[in-house]
């Protein structure tokens with residue numbers, strides 16, 4: 001069977017096997033939650049806090065749970081490159097739309113904090129901004 005037909009059948013089977021509650025949850029996670037997170041995280045208090053903390057990052061930076069990329073514009077000239085991880089591909093897409101004005105290389109990857117795909121000692125600064133409370137097994 002050609003790969004694309006196999007994928008279509010797989011997709012149908014997957015959507016048939018989801019309960020109505022699971023479908024609602026999937027819709028919420030894909031279309032509503034990312035917008036709510038972006039909106040909630042760009043209020044004046046969080047922006048003021050970012051403007052004080054984020055410019056202190058140096059060298060290779062790992063931003064864990066980067067979300068919609070609201071930290072990006074506050075990274076200073078001492079940053080050489082940045083990895084941003086987040087389990088939400090929708091939020092990473094929003095972060096990607098902010099990359100044009102970022103003067104260092106950035107890699108955005110759909111990963112969870114429990115399985116960070118970087119070698120030991122490859123990072124100089126780790127940033128967790130309002131993320132730890134979302135991670136079920138942070139250690």
Ligand SMILES: C[S@@+](CC[C@H](N)C(=O)[O-])C[C@H]1O[C@@H](n2cnc3c(N)ncnc32)[C@H](O)[C@@H]1O
Nearest residue numbers: 041065066067070088112113129130131134135
């Ligand atoms: C309150 S938001 C903060 C987003 C961003 N750090 C900011 O300052 O705008 C929490 C973030 O943690 C992410 N997150 C949830 N579970 C995670 C996990 N297991 N590993 C990494 N990030 C996670 C969410 O997708 C979301 O982007």
